Amino acid sequence: MSVFDHAEFDHHEALHFFDDPTTGLKAIIAVHSTALGPAAGGCRRWHYTTDDDALTDVLRLSRGMTYKNAVAGLPFGGGKSVILASDDAPKSPQLFRAFGRAVESLNGLYIAAEDVGINVDDIRLAGEETSYVSGLPQHGDSAGGDPSPWTALGVFLGIRAAAKVRLGKDSLEGISIAVQGAGHVGSRLCKMLVDAGAQIFVADVNRKNLKQVSTSMQITAVSPRDILFHDVDILAPCALGNILNSETIPRVRAKVIAGAANNQLATERDGQRLAERGILYAPDYVINAGGVISIAREHLGQSSVDEVRAEVSTIPTRLEEIFAEAHATERPTNVVADELARRIVANAGDTDATDDLERIQFG
Ligand code: NAD
Numbered sequence: 001m002s003v004f005d006h007a008e009f010d011h012h013e014a015l016h017f018f019d020d021p022t023t024g025l026k027a028i029i030a031v032h033s034t035a036l037g038p039a040a041g042g043c044r045r046w047h048y049t050t051d052d053d054a055l056t057d058v059l060r061l062s063r064g065m066t067y068k069n070a071v072a073g074l075p076f077g078g079g080k081s082v083i084l085a086s087d088d089a090p091k092s093p094q095l096f097r098a099f100g101r102a103v104e105s106l107n108g109l110y111i112a113a114e115d116v117g118i119n120v121d122d123i124r125l126a127g128e129e130t131s132y133v134s135g136l137p138q139h140g141d142s143a144g145g146d147p148s149p150w151t152a153l154g155v156f157l158g159i160r161a162a163a164k165v166r167l168g169k170d171s172l173e174g175i176s177i178a179v180q181g182a183g184h185v186g187s188r189l190c191k192m193l194v195d196a197g198a199q200i201f202v203a204d205v206n207r208k209n210l211k212q213v214s215t216s217m218q219i220t221a222v223s224p225r226d227i228l229f230h231d232v233d234i235l236a237p238c239a240l241g242n243i244l245n246s247e248t249i250p251r252v253r254a255k256v257i258a259g260a261a262n263n264q265l266a267t268e269r270d271g272q273r274l275a276e277r278g279i280l281y282a283p284d285y286v287i288n289a290g291g292v293i294s295i296a297r298e299h300l301g302q303s304s305v306d307e308v309r310a311e312v313s314t315i316p317t318r319l320e321e322i323f324a325e326a327h328a329t330e331r332p333t334n335v336v337a338d339e340l341a342r343r344i345v346a347n348a349g350d351t352d353a354t355d356d357l358e359r360i361q362f363g
Contacts, residue, residue: 003055020098030062035348037069038077044116068292074296111132154293179201
C-alpha cells in the first residue's frame with residue numbers, strides 16, 4: 001500500500017491507522033487540512049474489498065470535507081474516518097467505544113460524526129470515550145441529532161435551484177427525478193420531492209430500504225442497474241461515490257445531476273464530460289453540506305434548530321453563484337467550486353477569503 005505517493009494523498013496533514021485486537025476495530029482517520037479549524041467529517045463503516053480501497057475512500061472523502069466545510073463557511077478543516085467492516089468485527093458497543101478512544105487519542109484534531117453505516121447510537125457510544133464527536137441525540141430545540149434530515153433538506157433546496165437554472169422551472173410539480181439510494185438521506189429526500197409534486201423513481205440494492213420508501217409514498221421502483229440512465233429530468237445520486245465516469249456519463253439522460261452522495265465524480269475530468277453534454281452538475285460537497293452545518297453548530301454549541309435551518313437554506317444561493325460563474329467563464333461547475341474552496345483554505349485567516357465567501361453566499 002503506497003501512502004505518500006498515493007494518487008489521492010493530496011498533502012494530507014495526517015493519517016492515523018488503528019488496530020484494536022480486543023474489539024476487532026480496524027479504522028483509518030484521515031486529516032486533510034486544519035487550516036480553517038479542527039478537521040470535521042463523518043465516520044463511514046463499510047465492507048472494503050481491500051485495505052487500499054479503504055485508504056482511497058478515506059483520502060477522497062477527507063479532502064472533500066476540507067472543501068465542503070470551506071465553502072459552507074464553517075470554522076472547521078477537513079477529515080474523515082473509515083471503519084473497515086468485517087464478519088469478525090460486527091457492530092458492537094465495544095467496537096464504537098474503541099473508535100471513540102481512537103478519536104480521543106487525537107486530542108481534538110478530528111471530530112467524528114455519522115456517515116454511511118453509522119447511526120446516532122453508534123456516535124453516542126463513541127461519545128462515551130471522547131467529546132470530539134457530534135451528531136449526538138438532540139435535546140429540545142438545540143442543534144444536534146442525526147444530520148441526514150438536514151442533508152436531505154439542503155439537497156431538496158439545491159435541486160429546486162438547479163431545476164430553475166437548467167429547466168427554467170420555478171416548481172418541481174411534474175418534474176421527473178431518479179433517486180439512487182433510499183437510505184437515511186435518500187428516503188427523506190424522496191418524501192420532500194413527492195410532497196413537492198415531483199414524479200419519483202427510486203433504486204436501492206437494499207430491498208428493505210426500498211420497500212420502506214415504496215410502501216410509504218407514491219414512487220416507482222427501478223432496477224439499481226438502470227437508475228443512473230433512467231429517462232428523467234433530474235438524477236439525484238444518494239448512494240455511494242465514483243458513479244459518474246467515462247462509462248456512465250454518455251448514458252445519463254437527465255439534464256441535471258444534484259444529489260447527496262459524496263465524490264460522485266470519479267475524476268475531475270468527469271465534470272467536464274458532464275458540461276460537454278449540457279448536464280448541469282451541482283457539486284456534491286456544496287449541495288450536501290446541510291448535515292455538516294448541523295454537526296458543526298451542535299459541536300460549537302448555542303445554536304438552535306431554527307438557526308441551522310436558516311444556514312442550510314443558504315445552500316441554493318451558493319449553488320446559484322457557482323452555476324452563474326461556471327456559465328460566465330465556460331468552465332465546469334466542479335472546477336469553479338474546487339477553486340473557490342482552495343482559495344478559501346489558502347487564505348485562511350485573511351479577510352479576502354471571508355469576502356470570497358460572502359460574495360458567493362449573498363450574491
Ligand atoms: P445510507 O447508508 O443510509 O444510504 C445509502 C443507501 O444507498 C443504502 O440504502 C444503500 O443500500 C444504497 N445503495 C448502495 N449502493 C447502491 C447502488 N449501487 N444502487 C442503489 N442503491 C445503493 O447513507 P446516507 O447517510 O443516506 O448517505 C448517502 C450518501 O450521501 C453517501 O454518499 C454519504 O456519504 C452522503 N452524505 C450523507 C450525509 C448524511 O447526513 N447522512 C451528509 C453528506 C453526504
